[in-house]
Every structure is written in C-alpha cells, then in structure tokens.
Amino acid sequence: MSHADLAAGKVTRMSLLFRIQHLLLTLLLTVLAVTGFALMYHENSLAQWIIRLEGGVHNRGIVHRIAAVLLMANLVYHVFYMLLSREGKPELRELFIVRQDIDDFFQSLRYNLGAAKEYPRFGKYGYKEKFQYWGASAGIVLISVTGIMLWAEEFSMVFFPKVVLDLAIVIHGYQGLLAFLILFLWHLYNVHLHPSVFPMNPSWITGKVSAEWMREEHPLEYEKLKGKGLL
Amino acid sequence: MKRMMRPILAAALAAAALFLTVPAGAAAPGVGECMDCHGDKTIEKTLANGQTLSLYVDLQAYRSSVHGGGSCVTCHASATAPHEKLKKVSCAKCHGDAEKSYAGSSHGKLRAKGITDVPGCDGCHGAHDIRKPKDPAARTFRLNIAATCLRCHKDRAIERKYDLPDEKVMAAYEESVHGMASKKSGLMGSAVCVDCHGNHTILPGDDPKSATHRQNIPTMCGKCHPGILEQYEKSVHGKGMRGGIAESPVCTDCHGEHTIAKVRDPSSSVSSRNIPKTCSGCHEREGISTRYALPKKRFSSYMDSFHGIAVEYGMTKAANCSSCHGVHDILPSSDPASTVHKANIPKTCGKCHPNAGPNFAKGDVHVEVSPKKAMGVFAVRLFYTLFISALVILFALHIGLELYGRWNRRRENGPGGKEGQS
Numbered sequence: 001m002s003h004a005d006l007a008a009g010k011v012t013r014m015s016l017l018f019r020i021q022h023l024l025l026t027l028l029l030t031v032l033a034v035t036g037f038a039l040m041y042h043e044n045s046l047a048q049w050i051i052r053l054e055g056g057v058h059n060r061g062i063v064h065r066i067a068a069v070l071l072m073a074n075l076v077y078h079v080f081y082m083l084l085s086r087e088g089k090p091e092l093r094e095l096f097i098v099r100q101d102i103d104d105f106f107q108s109l110r111y112n113l114g115a116a117k118e119y120p121r122f123g124k125y126g127y128k129e130k131f132q133y134w135g136a137s138a139g140i141v142l143i144s145v146t147g148i149m150l151w152a153e154e155f156s157m158v159f160f161p162k163v164v165l166d167l168a169i170v171i172h173g174y175q176g177l178l179a180f181l182i183l184f185l186w187h188l189y190n191v192h193l194h195p196s197v198f199p200m201n202p203s204w205i206t207g208k209v210s211a212e213w214m215r216e217e218h219p220l221e222y223e224k225l226k227g228k229g230l231l
Numbered sequence: 232m233k234r235m236m237r238p239i240l241a242a243a244l245a246a247a248a249l250f251l252t253v254p255a256g257a258a259a260p261g262v263g264e265c266m267d268c269h270g271d272k273t274i275e276k277t278l279a280n281g282q283t284l285s286l287y288v289d290l291q292a293y294r295s296s297v298h299g300g301g302s303c304v305t306c307h308a309s310a311t312a313p314h315e316k317l318k319k320v321s322c323a324k325c326h327g328d329a330e331k332s333y334a335g336s337s338h339g340k341l342r343a344k345g346i347t348d349v350p351g352c353d354g355c356h357g358a359h360d361i362r363k364p365k366d367p368a369a370r371t372f373r374l375n376i377a378a379t380c381l382r383c384h385k386d387r388a389i390e391r392k393y394d395l396p397d398e399k400v401m402a403a404y405e406e407s408v409h410g411m412a413s414k415k416s417g418l419m420g421s422a423v424c425v426d427c428h429g430n431h432t433i434l435p436g437d438d439p440k441s442a443t444h445r446q447n448i449p450t451m452c453g454k455c456h457p458g459i460l461e462q463y464e465k466s467v468h469g470k471g472m473r474g475g476i477a478e479s480p481v482c483t484d485c486h487g488e489h490t491i492a493k494v495r496d497p498s499s500s501v502s503s504r505n506i507p508k509t510c511s512g513c514h515e516r517e518g519i520s521t522r523y524a525l526p527k528k529r530f531s532s533y534m535d536s537f538h539g540i541a542v543e544y545g546m547t548k549a550a551n552c553s554s555c556h557g558v559h560d561i562l563p564s565s566d567p568a569s570t571v572h573k574a575n576i577p578k579t580c581g582k583c584h585p586n587a588g589p590n591f592a593k594g595d596v597h598v599e600v601s602p603k604k605a606m607g608v609f610a611v612r613l614f615y616t617l618f619i620s621a622l623v624i625l626f627a628l629h630i631g632l633e634l635y636g637r638w639n640r641r642r643e644n645g646p647g648g649k650e651g652q653s
Contacts, residue, residue, distance in 0.1 A: 039540065042540050042543070051544060056544050057541055057543075057544035057546060058541075058544075058546055108633075109632065111636060112632045112635060112636025112639075113632070113636070114636075119636075153584075154584050154587070155586075157584075157587070157588065157590045157591060158588060159590075160590060161590045161593030161594050162590060162593055162594030162595075162596075163594035163607055163608075164594075166595075166598050166605065166607070166608050167611055170608050170611045170612050170615070171611060174611070174612065174615035174616075175615075177615070177619060178615065178618070178619050181619060181622070182622070185626050185627075189626075189630055195637055
C-alpha cells in the first residue's frame with residue numbers, strides 16, 4: 001500500500017492477480033452462459049437467434065468448450081494459488097465459514113427487523129461474500145465434472161450407464177442456471193446496487209476501496225489493518 | 232425345310248396383300264390419290280363451333296410412322312376420292328387388347344360418354360405419325376411421356392373441369408428424383424407417368440383397381456425397387472400393410488408421390504432434417520399411438536436430445552429416426568431382430584459411437600421426463616426447480632429486509648446520524 005493511497009484514504013482489497021482471475025471468470029462465465037442457455041432453451045426464438053449468431057450448433061459447442069477449458073484452467077490456478085501462495089493462504093483462512101458467520105447472519109436479520117441494536121461486525125469477508133464464494137466454487141466444480149462427462153460421452157459411458165449421463169445433462173444445465181442466478185441477483189446486487197457501493201464497488205478494476213467504506217462495512221478488517229499500522 | 236418355306240410364305244403374304252387392296256380398287260383410292268387433296272397444306276374445314284381443322288396430312292411423317300408401309304384405307308376404310316365426313320377410325324380392329332383395357336380406364340369411360348376432351352388413342356399416340364414406343368421420336372417414348380401427359384394435365388381448364396391435382400403437383404414431378412433422372416440425365420430406367428399410373432388402364436388412386444391405390448403402391452414401386460420391397464415386406468410397416476391395416480405406411484407416405492427427392496436433398500421428406508416430422512406425421516397422432524399401443528412423445532423427446540437439436544440446426548451427421556430404427560426394415564423394439572432391441576442397442580449406437588458398450592442400453596434413448604418413465608431426471612429437475620425458486624425468493628427477501636433495515640436506521644438516526652456521518 002503506497003503512501004499516496006494512504007493519504008487518499010484508499011485500501012487495497014483485490015490484488016492484481018485476483019483481479020485478473022476475477023475478470024477472466026466474468027468473461028468466461030458470460031460466454032458459457034450465453035452459449036449454454038441457448039442450447040438449454042433451444043425452442044426459444046431468442047436462443048435460436050443466438051445459436052445462429054454463434055455459427056450454428058456445432059460452432060456453439062466449440063466456443064462453449066474453449067471457454068470451459070479456460071475457466072477450468074482458471075479454477076485450477078486459483079486452487080493452487082489459494083493453497084500455496086503467500087497471498088492466497090491467509091486469504092483462504094479469511095474465507096473459511098465459521099460459527100460466527102451463522103451468528104452474524106441471524107444478527108443481521110434481527111437487526112434489520114429492529115430486534116437487535118447492533119449490526120454484525122464483519123471481517124474482510126462477511127457471510128454474504130463467503131456464501132457467494134463457496135456457492136459459486138461448488139457450482140463450478142459440479143458443472144465442470146458433468147461438463148467433462150458429457151464432452152467425453154463415449155469415455156464416460158464405459159463407466160456409467162446412459163441414465164447417469166441423462167442426469168448429468170440436467171445437473172449441468174440447472175446448476176448453470178443456479179450459478180447464473182446467484183451471480184446475477186446476489187453478486188451484482190452486492191457490488192453494484194447495494195446502497196453502500198452504488199453505482200459500483202470499484203475494487204474489481206482498481207483493486208482499491210475507500211478506508212471509510214472498509215470501516216463501515218468490514219470494521220474488523222479495518223481494525224486489523226489499523227492494528228498492523230497499515231492505515 | 233424351314234428355310235425353304237420362308238420365301239414362299241413371304242410371296243403368299245404379298246399376294247394376299249395385293250388381293251386385299253386391289254380388288255376394291257375402283258372404290259378405294261391409293262395413297263397418291265388421297266394426297267392429291269390432303270397433301271395441300273391449306274386444306275381445312277370449318278367445324279360446328281367455328282374453329283377450323285387442318286386436313287393436311289404430312290406424307291413424310293406418315294411414311295416414317297409405324298403404319299407407314301400401309302395405305303390410308305387400312306384405317307379410313309370407308310374413304311373414297313373425293314369423300315364426305317368419314318367414319319371414326321377404330322384402332323380396335325388390330326389393337327383389340329389395348330382398346331379393351333383403355334375402355335376400363337378413366338379416359339375410356341369418359342370417352343364412352345361422348346366427352347371428346349379426354350384422350351383417345353391418338354391423344355397420346357398421335358394419328359398419322361404414330362411411332363413405336365422405342366423410337367426416340369415417339370410421343371410414347373419413355374423420355375417423352377411426361378410431356379405427352381402434361382399437355383393436358385398442366386392445363387388449368389382441364390384440371391378444374393375434372394377436379395384433378397393442380398399444376399403444382401404436376402410440375403413437382405419434373406423436379407423430383409424421377410423427373411430429373413429422365414429429363415435432365417436422360418435415364419431410360421427412371422419412372423415416368425405410365426410406370427406408376429399405368430398406360431391404357433389408368434385409373435384414379437382411390438379406385439382399388441388403380442395401380443396407384445394405397446394397397447397396390449408397394450408392389451408398384453417394387454417393380455423397379457425390388458430389393459427395397461423385400462425389406463419393406465418384412466418390416467412392421469410392410470407386415471401391417473399386407474395384413475390389411477390400411478393406415479400402415481406405404482412408400483408414398485414417407486417419400487411423397489410426385490415430389491419424391493433423394494435422401495440427401497434437404498427438401499426431401501426423408502432428409503435427415505425432415506424425417507422426424509415425417510415419422511411424427513403418424514407417430515405423434517393420438518389415434519395411431521393408442522390403437523397400436525405405441526410409445527408416445529417420441530418426437531418431443533427426440534427434439535430435446537442432443538441428436539434432435541443437432542439435426543434441427545443442420546448437422547446432418549447427427550442421428551435421426553432412421554439412423555437407429557432403420558429405414559425400410561423397421562421393426563418394433565420387442566423383436567430380437569430390431570436395431571433398437573435392447574440387446575442390439577450397443578451395436579446400433581456403435582455405428583456412430585465406435586466404442587459403444589452395454590452401458591448405452593441402460594437407460595432410455597427417448598427420455599420422457601415423468602416419474603414413471605425417468606424418475607431420476609424428473610426428481611433432479613424438480614429439486615433444482617424448487618431449490619432455485621426458493622433461493623431466488625430468499626435472495627429477494629434478504630435484499631428487501633436489508634434495504635428496509637438501512638432505511639429504518641437512517642430514519643431513526645436522521646441525516647446527521649450514524650449513516651449521515653459516513
């Protein structure tokens with residue numbers, strides 16, 4: 001954290017490597033959603049238009065698979081980064097779901113209903129961020145596994161009967177829909193429409209947030225940084 | 232002995248011919264005498280309706296016709312020189328069999344009623360210029376037949392008068408695989424009108440005696456496609472048809488009639504893109520699937536599969552109905568010889584998926600999502616639908632609650648309160 005940042009009241013929330021991973025994830029998930037839902041809802045006229053735009057059902061598949069391979073590469077890189085790197089290891093610890101998160105969730109409900117005086121005090125990641133992170137991760141793993149099964153259908157069917165592949169198609173599609181809705185409704189609300197960040201939390205581009213926002217939304221992290229003399 | 236007889240026989244015949252024509256000599260004119268008048272290109276008469284009819288006879292055409300060796304009076308027996316209106320020529324005198332079968336045809340029956348705009352013998356064969364069907368110049372030469380029939384059958388006035396299929400149906404033949412083969416490629420073996428409809432015995436398709444009646448169609452097409460007919464006879468469709476089930480499909484139900492096209496032609500009713508619709512024409516009909524206890528929803532379950540979607544978007548390599556079920560040899564899945572019998576499924580799938588093993592047969596190919604047919608898929612789909620719906624509702628509630636809480640806090644604290652300071 002540079003002195004200029006400190007003077008301007010800015011704190012780093014996302015390092016460059018995390019921003020690159022995030023940007024890749026954004027782009028690839030968009031491509032996968034557009035190509036995937038076009039196939040899932042192929043009776044729909046908009047879907048048919050999209051498939052034609054993608055150059056037919058064959059090319060659609062190629063685009064979808066290229067994006068999928070890049071996404072999985074991104075995922076594998078992310079796993080290793082979180083497990084092994086100096087920046088990743090403490091970050092992963094911040095993301096563990098602990099008893100406190102459940103308490104925080106109920107306290108925030110009580111507080112919003114007027115039954116509690118104090119709003120929960122979050123660390124770097126509150127229950128909203130943690131739910132988002134683990135939900136999306138689990139979803140992507142499940143989609144990847146079913147996706148590979150369907151891609152290598154002849155190989156999969158050496159081990160699994162056809163009914164399993166029928167299930168894999170349903171899981172792949174609906175899990176995609178689930179991930180899409182979490183990201184579209186939950187994540188975009190939290191980082192764009194939430195009153196504390198509207199119109200946008202800039203950290204996915206600049207990597208930085210204001211120290212004031214940190215104090216308001218993530219007070220425990222704010223105090224930790226202050227305690228380390230980083231603020 | 233035989234060799235010696237031949238010239239004698241020929242001489243006797245010649246003498247007989249002379250005897251037959253010459254003795255009437257005084258009354259019967261020779262060809263030359265007839266041509267004195269009929270060789271004049273301007274000779275004509277006015278008919279009752281005011282139209283003029285040319286009476287010119289092209290001697291050259293007559294001489295090179297199949298009857299060119301004879302004389303005018305062979306057919307126009309009552310002719311003298313000069314003469315009034317002659318009696319109608321009767322071909323039956325020599326061509327008795329043809330006349331007899333013609334009399335039973337649509338054309339013949341109408342003609343017998345005195346209707347003159349349906350073809351008699353000359354309508355198709357010509358009059359003075361009749362040639363053998365094998366002669367490329369003949370109206371009845373294989374490659375000329377379509378044009379001969381279409382002279383009337385492309386005429387809208389005639390189509391309307393006799394309630395015939397319109398000119399589009401007729402024109403379709405010329406674009407069909409049979410029409411193109413004869414017209415464009417000049418193939419003698421390709422089907423022309425008479426091969427299906429018959430020639431002298433032509434009858435409408437709804438007459439059981441007609442060659443084009445449903446029950447006669449497989450046999451009729453089998454004249455040229457015997458190998459296919461053999462397969463068809465053994466198939467569930469062929470057995471049904473021969474067993475008297477009239478709605479069991481015959482050739483034309485899948486291939487069309489005048490519109491028959493090659494399988495590779497995208498416009499063909501049996502092209503990979505169109506075949507699901509063609510089969511569904513019967514297999515999606517409630518009456519048929521109930522009557523013969525056939526599985527339902529074959530079309531929708533196929534169109535929802537990878538194969539169906541791929542075919543819909545023009546990937547002709549993807550499996551269509553016939554890729555798995557066969558074509559002319561379709562059998563029910565309960566028959567051990569069927570390509571879709573459980574035991575044969577790995578082999579059938581193996582045509583496209585080289586390593587297909589027994590796992591290909593474990594599960595339905597047409598996945599019909601219902602608790603009875605595919606419980607697993609049904610349950611997973613239901614779970615996700617409920618789970619996603621519940622999650623979206625909870626998201627909305629959480630967001631609403633959070634906004635409500637913040638709004639409350641702000642109101643209590645006022646603009647200068649805790650929020651206002653930040």
